[in-house]
Amino acid sequence: MKTEHSRAEMIKEISGVNPLKCMKCGKCSASCPSYNEMDIKPHQFVSYVINEDIESLVKSKSLWKCLSCFACVERCPRDVKPGKLIDAARQIVVRERGKNYLLADDIPELIDPDTPQQLLVSALRRYRR
């Protein structure tokens, strides 16, 4: 089991983000189209990494609500890139054996005759390793 400190370092390394740059203006959360669905909001995400509470992040449903729409990245006045932090937390989950969020066997149930290939490849890349 990795320590909370080492997992926080891992998130910073994978994302390339320095969370200490955040000045807590909340613009990321105000911009986020998934805000209402998230238990940990984008601006809070940054604080959880600073406070090294990674267990809460990897259990958060926010990981699977982020759309990678880059609104938070675009609008952050401090270039913190909260969306990249969320992706890094998602990565430390799915890179563990058996922790994929989407299985190939789930797919037939989820598609219809119009489903574009783009939807499947995008979801597979975000949700699994």
Add this chain to the structure above:
Amino acid sequence: MKYSYFPGCTLKNKAVDLDHYARVSAEALGFELEEISEWQCCGGVYPLGTDEIATKLASVRALNDAKEHGQDLVTVCSACHHVIKRVNDDMKNVDDIRTRANNYMKLDEPYAGETTVLHYLEVLRDRVGFDELKKKVVKPLTGKKIGAYYGCLLLRPGKLMAFDDPENPTIMEDFIRAIGAEPVIYPYRNECCGGYISLKEEDMSKNMCRKIEESAAGFGADMLITACPLCMYNLNKNNGGNLPVYYFTELLAEALGLKEEVDEQ
């Protein structure tokens, strides 16, 4: 003018229209899309992790192929454009990614981001010119009120995509004017449709698409245009057929008088 063309997985299948209309229109506008041989799927979303290398190689192969042909690389799909443009930026500016990707690739000459990546709309604006396009229009879409739906992938992150102003873009509106129609500017045109979330969280995407469509219809649009097959799918699935959604290339072909030719194929 010849461009290296990366169609992508969806344009070979569910979005075959988007591709056909683009190719036929290109010919009429005096440029050629030469398909990259043995291109591989871009993966649909850009791998955000700084340590992701293998997932970027499909883009590097396409970029290097264009470089070897001495051509700019053109995409029509918003997602392919987003992924390939960002990987190209990594290859140009991030030493670690460039070194490691080149170690995998073992090319005769290392790839370092030399290729210019253009979206089809950028070719229309910057190479053909909207004024020139306007001159070639034979069936202007006069009287049509069209809302441009940009979504996320073409615009953000703005500095890197360098496509247009990410908060107040104009390229699609200028395109709409060039084909003789009237653009409708509405606040939700650069908001997300939900993207890949619609696979597992249909309701979330539904909410977002409804807001987009209500916003566009409220400002008087009677149709939307998009460059992205996933935006098209999400919008169509969720609007109950109230506001039709077209690929921008379909309206382009229509204005150039080529739509029937493509539809007969």
